[in-house]
Every structure is written in structure tokens, then in C-alpha cells.
Amino acid sequence: MLNTIIVDDEEFARSSLYFLLLENCESIHISGIAKSVAEARNLLAQHTIDLIFLDIAMPGENGFELIPDVQKSKAHIIFTTAYDQYALKAIKANALDYLLKPIDIDELKVAVEKAVKLIALNKNGNGRNENMQNLAVNLSERNEIRKISLPNGQGYSLVNIDDIIHIEADSNYSVFYLANKDKITVSKVLKEYEEILPDNQFIRIHKSSIVNLNYVKEYNSKNGLEVILKNGEKIAVSRRRASDFAEKIKSYTRFDSDK
Incomplete structure (x- = not known):
């Protein structure tokens, strides 16, 4: 079972994702729901979290500002977004997953299955923090993608x-x-x-x-x-x-x- 939190400022998005996970993803245990980055930080401090469904565009702090806190944990992120193309390129380049809203059930199942495998491969966190750092750099500088993370069977190769x-x-x-x-x-x-x-x-x-x-x-x-x-x-x-x-x-x- 993956201990999971949902982070989204929209009530409908939070509740719909909650019920989609409940009904379709047996490997998910929802440990908490947050409507802001600040609430998500509290949940990360209180629980050992494996997986975060993270909205990007939120008032105040956006989802990317949670990345430094996620780096301290072993959590894997699935972004839930309708964000700009540059961000999607940066996310893809770092072998992280995203789901475009409205969330499709089949795409959700595939993303969760992939997360289960990645988390099993990266229990020691090797490669994941490097991916997150690279994502943060790409998004902050908004230059062309210069590095990509390639899953290699045992983790990631940052190329x-x-x-x-x-x-x-x-x-x-x-x-x-x-x-x-x-x-x-x-x-x-x-x-x-x-x-x-x-x-x-x-x-x-x-x-x-x-x-x-x-x-x-x-x-x-x-x-x-x-x-x-x-x-x-x-x-x-x-x-x-x-x-x-x-x-x-x-x-x-x-x-x-x-x-």
C-alpha cells in the first residue's frame, strides 16, 4: 500500500480524485488531503508519504514550491494539472508523471501502477532527489531542457x-x-x-x-x-x-x- 496525499486548492478536484482512487486503485491508502502547499508540508511532517498527487496552479504558493520539502522525503509526485507546455516538458524530462485535468480513469491507473514500480525500485531514494533538483532548476530558470532522466531498470540515469x-x-x-x-x-x-x-x-x-x-x-x-x-x-x-x-x-x- 502506498501512503498518499492529495494536494489541490479546488474542492471538486480533491473530492473527485479521492473517489477515483478509492474505487479504482487498491494499492493506494489516502493519508490526508491538503488544499494548499502549507497544509501539504504539515502532512509530510506528520506522516511517511510514498506518493503525492500535486496540483500546480494554486493561489499563494504553487505546487513546485513543495519540491524542497518533497526532496527531504521519499515521496514520488504525480502532478495533476492543466499547466503550460514548458512545465510539462520539464516534468516529462525528469521521468515524473502528470495527469491532465479532467483526470481519465485509465490514465490514473497507469500512473499509479508506474508509481508502484518506481517506488519499489527507489526505496533508497537514489536518483529521485537528483531528478527533483533538476526539475526545480529547469522550472526556475525556464531555459531549454538540458538534462533528462532515463529510467534504467535500477533507478535513473541523469543524462x-x-x-x-x-x-x-x-x-x-x-x-x-x-x-x-x-x-x-x-x-x-x-x-x-x-x-x-x-x-x-x-x-x-x-x-x-x-x-x-x-x-x-x-x-x-x-x-x-x-x-x-x-x-x-x-x-x-x-x-x-x-x-x-x-x-x-x-x-x-x-x-x-x-x-
């Missing part, structure tokens, strides 16, 4: 995006090829990372490939359009993505020469 050479789709998995020659396989589809990674540096050149433009050594059309990376790998560019790639590489080389 600088400049170290990603390319990403390959493998069914419902994504395989990251890194500059240090490591490979990390993640159980998320390629589209999720296409949405997270900055589009001035990464481009999807095929339904199964995203490349980091920093590692493109050359491209040619000898055997159909293909990209040759600095590590020697050759990756095909699909016909329908060829014009987008040509425009992106022009913009990238122009920007790079202006540095």
Missing part, C-alpha cells in the same frame, strides 16, 4: 542532452546512444522524446530515428538520403522528412557559423 548522439525506436522502446558509448533502453516511445528535446538541436529524420545535429558529420544521397554521424553510424532519412531535415541543417549550420 546531459549534449551527450546523446542519436535515439532509435525499438517497438515501444527507445534506445539512447551516448557519447561515452553507453546504450540506455527506455520503455517510452520515440515521440515522447521528440516532444521533450529542443528542436534546434534534435531532429527526427525517420519514423525510427532522432539525431543530435551536433554529431552529424556529413549527409549525402548516394543510397537515398542518409546521415553519417561522427561515430561512423549511417542513418537513413525518410523521403517525407527530407525537406524538413534540409531546412533544419541549413538553419543549424548558419547558427553554428555565427557563434
